[in-house]
Amino acid sequence: MRSAVREIKNLARDPLLLALAVIIMAALIVFVVVPLVNVLWASFRTPTGLGLDNYELMSTRRLYRNALRNSLTVGATVGLIGVALGYVCAYVIERTDVPFKRVLHVLTMLPIISPPFAGAVSILFLFGFNGLITKQLLGLQNFSIYGFHGVVLSQVFTFAPIAYLSLRGVLAGINPTLEDAALNVGASRWQVFWRVVFPLSIPGVASAFLVVLIESMADFGNPLVLAGAAFPMLAPQAYLEITGSFNLPRGAMLAVILLLPSITAFAIQRYYISKRQYVTVTGKPTASTTKAVSPFAKWFLFGIVVAFAVVVVLFYGVILLGALTTVWGFDYTLTLRHFQYVLSTGWDTVKDTIIVAVVSTPISGIMGMLIA
Known part of the structure; x- marks a missing residue:
C-alpha cells in the first residue's frame, strides 16, 4: 500500500508522466475492461432477463x-x-x-x-x-x-x-x-x-x-x-x-x-x-x-x-506451390489465375487488410512502448 502511494506521489511530481499514465489507463479501460464487462454481462442475458441459464448449458449440452x-x-x-x-x-x-x-x-x-x-x-x-x-x-x-x-x-x-x-x-x-x-x-x-x-x-x-x-x-x-x-x-x-x-x-x-x-x-x-x-x-x-x-x-x-x-x-x-497450381490434388499445371483473381475480384479485401495493418501497427507499437 505504501509503495503504491509513493508511486502516485512520484507521478504527481511529473505532469507529463502523469498525463501519459492517465491516457494509458483510460485506453486500457476503454479497449480492454469495458469490452470484457460487456461480454460478461451479455453471457448472463436470457429471454426473460438475467440468469445462469447459458452457463447451465455447459453441464447439459x-x-x-x-x-x-x-x-x-x-x-x-x-x-x-x-x-x-x-x-x-x-x-x-x-x-x-x-x-x-x-x-x-x-x-x-x-x-x-x-x-x-x-x-x-x-x-x-x-x-x-x-x-x-x-x-x-x-x-x-x-x-x-x-x-x-x-x-x-x-x-x-x-x-x-x-x-x-x-x-x-x-x-x-x-x-x-x-x-x-x-x-x-x-x-x-x-x-x-x-x-x-x-x-x-x-x-x-x-x-x-x-x-x-x-x-x-x-x-x-x-x-x-x-x-x-x-x-x-x-x-x-x-x-x-x-x-x-x-x-x-x-x-x-x-x-x-x-x-x-x-x-x-x-x-x-x-x-x-x-x-x-x-x-x-x-x-x-x-x-x-x-x-x-x-x-x-x-x-x-x-x-x-x-x-x-x-x-x-x-x-x-x-503454400506457394498451391497458389500456382490449377487444382491441387488433380491438376498440378502451373497458372497465375489465382493471383489474377485476387488482384481483380478480391482486391478490396487485400486493400482493407493492408489499411487496417498500417493504421493499427504504429498505434499498437506506441502504446506498447509507453506501457513498458
Whole structure:
C-alpha cells in the first residue's frame, strides 16, 4: 500500500508522466475492461432477463462439454510440445556453437509473421484427402488429418516460435560462467543443465507455457480449418453461436468460459513462481560455454532445430506451390489465375487488410512502448 502511494506521489511530481499514465489507463479501460464487462454481462442475458441459464448449458449440452475438454487438451498438449521445441531451438542457437545460427533463427521466427491459418492450409495441402504426401506419395485413401492431431500439429508449428522468442532471451540472461564453475567443481554436463541452467530458466519456461496455452485456446483459424465437426473447440464454437445461430449470449458465455483456464493458469504460474527464488549472476561472460554441451547432445539438438526449419520451408513452399497450381490434388499445371483473381475480384479485401495493418501497427507499437 505504501509503495503504491509513493508511486502516485512520484507521478504527481511529473505532469507529463502523469498525463501519459492517465491516457494509458483510460485506453486500457476503454479497449480492454469495458469490452470484457460487456461480454460478461451479455453471457448472463436470457429471454426473460438475467440468469445462469447459458452457463447451465455447459453441464447439459454435450457439444459444449466436448468443446471445453478438447480446447483444454489441445492447449495443454500444444503448450508442452511448443515450449519443449522452443526451448531446444533457443538452447541450440543461444548456448552452442553450431553453424547457420542466423539462418535457423530467421526460419524459426517465420511462422510468427504469417497468417494464423497458414499452417493449417499447409497441412491440408500435405496431409489432406488430396495431400501431396498422403495421396500422391503414400497413396493413402482414407487418412484424415482433421481432429486432435491436425490441430495440434498446426498450432505447434504456429506457436512454438513464440516460446522460442521468449526462452531465447531467458537463456541469454544466464551467465555462462555459472556453467563453467559447475564443470570445474566436477559436475557432469547433464548435472550442469538440470541443476544450473534449467532451474534458472523455469520462470521463462512457465511464462512461455502460459503464453502458448492462451494462444492455443484462443486460436480461431487453425481449429476452424482442421478441427472438423467431430472435434468441437471453444473459439470456433463461440463464433458459430454468434454468426450461425445468432445467439450472442451463448457465444459470450463460451468466450467467458474460454477466459477461465487462462486466468487460472496465470494465477497458478504467479503463485508457483512467487514461492521460489531465482537469482542470476549477471555481468560480462569471461569463458566459453561450448564445453557445457557434449558433441552428441549438440548435434542431436541441432538436428531437431534443422528438422523444424525444414518443416517451415516445406510448409511455406507448399503454400506457394498451391497458389500456382490449377487444382491441387488433380491438376498440378502451373497458372497465375489465382493471383489474377485476387488482384481483380478480391482486391478490396487485400486493400482493407493492408489499411487496417498500417493504421493499427504504429498505434499498437506506441502504446506498447509507453506501457513498458
